Amino acid sequence: MTLAPTPHTVVLGAGAWGTALAIGAARHGAARVTLWARDAAQAATLAARRENPRYLPGQALPDTLQVTSGDALALAASADLVVIGTPMAALREWLTALRGLQAPVAWLCKGFERAPADDQPGLLGHEIAARVAPALRTGVLSGPSFALEVARGQPTALVAASAHAAVRDALVAAFHGPTLRVYANDDVAGVEVGGAVKNVLAIATGLCDGLDLGLNARAALITRGLAEITRLGLALGARPDTFMGLSGLGDLVLTATGDLSRNRQVGLLLARGQTLEQAVASLGHVAEGVYSARTVAQRARQLGVDMPITEAVVALLEGRLRPAQAVAMLMGRDPKSEGA
Numbered sequence: 001m002t003l004a005p006t007p008h009t010v011v012l013g014a015g016a017w018g019t020a021l022a023i024g025a026a027r028h029g030a031a032r033v034t035l036w037a038r039d040a041a042q043a044a045t046l047a048a049r050r051e052n053p054r055y056l057p058g059q060a061l062p063d064t065l066q067v068t069s070g071d072a073l074a075l076a077a078s079a080d081l082v083v084i085g086t087p088m089a090a091l092r093e094w095l096t097a098l099r100g101l102q103a104p105v106a107w108l109c110k111g112f113e114r115a116p117a118d119d120q121p122g123l124l125g126h127e128i129a130a131r132v133a134p135a136l137r138t139g140v141l142s143g144p145s146f147a148l149e150v151a152r153g154q155p156t157a158l159v160a161a162s163a164h165a166a167v168r169d170a171l172v173a174a175f176h177g178p179t180l181r182v183y184a185n186d187d188v189a190g191v192e193v194g195g196a197v198k199n200v201l202a203i204a205t206g207l208c209d210g211l212d213l214g215l216n217a218r219a220a221l222i223t224r225g226l227a228e229i230t231r232l233g234l235a236l237g238a239r240p241d242t243f244m245g246l247s248g249l250g251d252l253v254l255t256a257t258g259d260l261s262r263n264r265q266v267g268l269l270l271a272r273g274q275t276l277e278q279a280v281a282s283l284g285h286v287a288e289g290v291y292s293a294r295t296v297a298q299r300a301r302q303l304g305v306d307m308p309i310t311e312a313v314v315a316l317l318e319g320r321l322r323p324a325q326a327v328a329m330l331m332g333r334d335p336k337s338e339g340a
């Protein structure tokens with residue numbers, strides 16, 4: 001089925017991913033696309049140079065892509081689809097601000113919110129939306145996708161997840177095209193858990209590769225990591241088949257093995273002896289796994305879900321374990337059956 005192009009798509013947030021998807025939509029999806037940057041000077045630079053030199057240097061913005069830093073809420077009110085392209089930390093504030101909109105609203109962030117306290121869980125995007133904007137028709141665009149490759153027009157497949165058919169359709173109509181395939185899925189919890197937890201596991205595989213533990217070790221981490229994602233997802237109401245799809249296995253393989261991943265880079269830098277602060281500062285982009293890891297472990301504990309790799313990453317990030325100790329901890333666990 002071919003859907004008519006979305007008339008006007010607004011992307012809020014001009015980082016790497018918001019910019020890449022705005023480029024993608026302007027190339028072959030929505031009829032009109034506006035990219036909103038919160039910083040007026042950044043918006044002026046993008047509009048004048050027709051590129052985003054800080055976040056996607058060298059990638060040309062299509063002539064039809066409009067850039068602004070004007071009134072975001074007025075802009076969103078004029079849109080047929082609003083896409084929030086900020087880090088997870090800003091999602092709550094944007095969903096709250098947009099809660100009266102009629103148009104579908106989707107986010108690109110992959111993560112859990114930071115837990116406000118030990119006894120208060122950090123939330124996934126759809127859980128935040130249910131609390132702060134229950135009437136809004138929302139969804140999430142996820143799947144294995146490095147911004148640079150999407151901006152270059154390299155073939156990519158994404159997942160548009162929502163409980164609302166209208167939101168799934170709007171996302172497909174805005175972004176699907178010759179180089180971007182967008183599959184629909186109504187398992188929002190499954191898609192969000194995959195996108196959030198793979199970031200934590202990519203830190204683990206970055207560490208593994210940085211420490212030269214070998215390809216066997218990396219394959220073991222990816223596979224047992226997928227088991228962790230699946231256990232947590234099922235406990236949060238997801239469907240098992242989602243974890244074998246693009247937002248599960250697909251994104252885990254990409255992020256855990258691809259050096260364009262910022263989360264994987266954090267692991268590689270920690271293995272080289274950098275502190276977490278140094279590693280995060282040297283990236284210049286958000287690495288959501290750093291902020292989500294503790295929440296993932298906390299949610300898992302509350303649900304009685306065993307996530308030993310995630311627990312090891314949290315202990316490393318908090319400085320409670322050295323890399324060699326984390327390896328010893330994971331390898332020293334009691335034998336168990338693979339399906340348990």
Ligand SMILES: NC(=O)c1ccc[n+]([C@@H]2O[C@H](COP(=O)([O-])OP(=O)(O)OC[C@H]3O[C@@H](n4cnc5c(N)ncnc54)[C@H](O)[C@@H]3O)[C@@H](O)[C@H]2O)c1
Pocket residue numbers: 012013014015016017018038055085086087088090093108109110111145146147148284285286288
């Ligand atoms: N970069 C990728 O390849 C990629 C791919 C898929 C998903 N994602 C996800 O998309 C999200 C954004 O990632 P990114 O790579 O674009 O990050 P980034 O670090 O490149 O850019 C983040 C952008 O968000 C803006 N921002 C921060 N707080 C804001 C706020 N309160 N209001 C408006 N704008 C705000 C920043 O100014 C910056 O422009 C993350 O959750 C990430 O996991 C990224």
Ligand SMILES: O=P(O)(O)OC[C@H](O)CO
Pocket residue numbers: 110143144145146147199202251254255260261262263264286287288
């Ligand atoms: O660079 P990362 O680690 O945030 O990963 C980017 C995307 O989520 C990959 O799908």
